[in-house]
Amino acid sequence: MNWLRRDFGTNNTKNYVQILTVVLIASFLFKQYILFAVFSFLLIIDWLNLYYYRHVGEKLELVNEKKRVRLLKHTTSNLVLTFQNKGLPIWNATLLISFQTSIAPNGIEHRTTAGFHEVKLPFSIGFKKQVTVKIPIEGVHRGLAKIKQLEIQIPHPFTDGSVTLEFKPMILTDAIVYPQIHKVNEELTPSKLKEGFLELNSSLYEDPFFPIGTREYTPGDQFHHIHWKASAKSQQLQTKIFTKVANVSILFIVNVKKRHGVVIDYEEKIEWLASRLEECYKNDIPYSFAINVRTYGKFPLVYLPLGSGDIHRKQALELLAILSRADNLIPFEKVLAYIDTNVELPVTVYVMTHHVEKYLPLLNRLEKRTNVLYETGIISEGVL
Numbered sequence: 001m002n003w004l005r006r007d008f009g010t011n012n013t014k015n016y017v018q019i020l021t022v023v024l025i026a027s028f029l030f031k032q033y034i035l036f037a038v039f040s041f042l043l044i045i046d047w048l049n050l051y052y053y054r055h056v057g058e059k060l061e062l063v064n065e066k067k068r069v070r071l072l073k074h075t076t077s078n079l080v081l082t083f084q085n086k087g088l089p090i091w092n093a094t095l096l097i098s099f100q101t102s103i104a105p106n107g108i109e110h111r112t113t114a115g116f117h118e119v120k121l122p123f124s125i126g127f128k129k130q131v132t133v134k135i136p137i138e139g140v141h142r143g144l145a146k147i148k149q150l151e152i153q154i155p156h157p158f159t160d161g162s163v164t165l166e167f168k169p170m171i172l173t174d175a176i177v178y179p180q181i182h183k184v185n186e187e188l189t190p191s192k193l194k195e196g197f198l199e200l201n202s203s204l205y206e207d208p209f210f211p212i213g214t215r216e217y218t219p220g221d222q223f224h225h226i227h228w229k230a231s232a233k234s235q236q237l238q239t240k241i242f243t244k245v246a247n248v249s250i251l252f253i254v255n256v257k258k259r260h261g262v263v264i265d266y267e268e269k270i271e272w273l274a275s276r277l278e279e280c281y282k283n284d285i286p287y288s289f290a291i292n293v294r295t296y297g298k299f300p301l302v303y304l305p306l307g308s309g310d311i312h313r314k315q316a317l318e319l320l321a322i323l324s325r326a327d328n329l330i331p332f333e334k335v336l337a338y339i340d341t342n343v344e345l346p347v348t349v350y351v352m353t354h355h356v357e358k359y360l361p362l363l364n365r366l367e368k369r370t371n372v373l374y375e376t377g378i379i380s381e382g383v384l
Helices: 010-029 033-055 228-234 266-282 310-321 332-342 356-367
Strands: 003-008 060-062 067-071 076-085 090-100 103-105 110-113 116-125 129-139 143-155 162-167 173-177 205-216 238-246 250-254 287-294 301-307 348-352 371-375
Touching (some): 076 173, 116 129, 250 332, 301 310, 332 356
Parallel strands (some): 067 173, 250 287
Antiparallel strands (some): 060 076, 205 238
8 A cells, every 4th residue: 555544533433433323223213203314314424424434535646757867057847746536535634845945836726845935836636537646846946856745635525634645755856956057167178189079170189070171182192082974074083181189078077175074065066076067068078077975886075077068968967966965075185196096088088176295105106107187176257
């Protein structure tokens, strides 16, 4: 059973049934047929009410599918819940939902208690019907918002009392608020000396799979680069021109720990990283990042391998959204040592940390292998 059932008022209804039964028998014995008819009618109503007490909500189902609403700060959307009912109809009920405060109800009354927003909505559903409930929400701050509680409070149609149904399994619908994205003014400079996939006219490398035209043959051109059809048409040898490409892959390494385990500028650093990841996404630049937050999976720290595209962007933003100040941290020097020994370094590495001089021995080892750039704090225009 997915619903935890709580009855309020059942005992009173049972008492009414017992009293009416005694009165009904007495009126029959004393041949008071009008009273007998009246009390029979009342007894039928109480029996129906008692039956409704016991069976309402038995075949009510929440379509508990995995759905995630993705938001940015101050953007709006809806939490959508779908119910199916194959049992007794439910009238004039109240749907109570509470969820975490990284999102907030948008334009509807609610109250906030113990770090959760609580919303009450009218709810009715007929026999063999399906109802979809939409709760308008707004992104408040970075984080994952899960639905903590879902209850349906069903009043009795004929007497005082109610039935409360509380959904016990984990609700798979949630909402995630991505970090705030700032405009990035700096340019990400590609390497002309490493072959890659980014178009760059000044690069030394060409992509042999993407010819973009032809030119007249000059001594020294490779034989297999001659365009024979174009040469036959122009009666002169023609050489293929290929797209110039370069490598611009980036690794971001972020330190959220200062001294004695103190977390400083946490949100600013997450936003700094998210803004640059978004810039990489817009320019189709492969990227990865590492943060000195402990994990217990494939990697001992928060690390996203090198990648690009829509799916990689979604993975990156969701990983940043669920990070918390309460997470366990690891020393930044261990992160640098892990990167140095376990990760193939890209063309450029951005290091965000305070007290760069403290980590120079390890950073010098990275500088021997790739181009390392540093950011140590907040810069202008509200962007790190």
